[in-house]
Amino acid sequence: xxxxxxxxxxxxxxxxxxxxxxxxxxxxxxxxxxxxxxxxxxxxxxxxxxxxxxxxxxxxxxxxxxxxxxxxxxxxxxxxxxxxxxxxxxxxxxxxxxxxxxxxxxxxxxxxxxxx
Numbered sequence: 001x002x003x004x005x006x007x008x009x010x011x012x013x014x015x016x017x018x019x020x021x022x023x024x025x026x027x028x029x030x031x032x033x034x035x036x037x038x039x040x041x042x043x044x045x046x047x048x049x050x051x052x053x054x055x056x057x058x059x060x061x062x063x064x065x066x067x068x069x070x071x072x073x074x075x076x077x078x079x080x081x082x083x084x085x086x087x088x089x090x091x092x093x094x095x096x097x098x099x100x101x102x103x104x105x106x107x108x109x110x111x112x113x114x115x116x
Contacts (some may be wrong), residue, residue, distance in 0.1 A: 014116045017077065020059060021111060024072035026080065032075065037115060038085050050115060051093040052077045057110040058099035067098035077113045 015037035017030035027036070041048050054070035054077075061069065074094040081087040102110040 001088075009105050014114050016112050016114050018109065019073055019111045021108070022069065023115060024069060031080065034080055034115065035084075038081065038087075045048070045063055047091065048087075049091045049093065050081060050087060051095060052081075053097060053114045053116070054096045054101075054110055055097050055101065055103075055109045055110050055114075056099050058102050059107050063098060063100075067096055070098045071096040073113045077115060 015033055015092050017024070017026065019030070020027075038050075041050075052074045054071045054072075054074035056066035058066070060066075070112075071094070074096050078089075078092045078094055081092055082089060099110070104110050104112075
């Protein structure tokens, strides 16, 4: 099946982009991952409302610093959605979780933003 067919059936539910320690800059790999997901999503649902959930790993930094970093990561992804894909700001929900919801057992994988 094509990626587009998976989007239609709700099976392409999210994308994850990873960041370097203490950084909110999107890598070329992250941008390619965003492009694949967002392009397919918008082809099937032009007015899609995206949720971007930013995280930081709990083994580095302070809770307040990690929350700020998670917000910067959300902002970086939201900026790409608005500037490159013309997603309206009101169609982006940003949720910064800091280090409060580390879902991956490998700590460094929690330096991410999940796009839904």
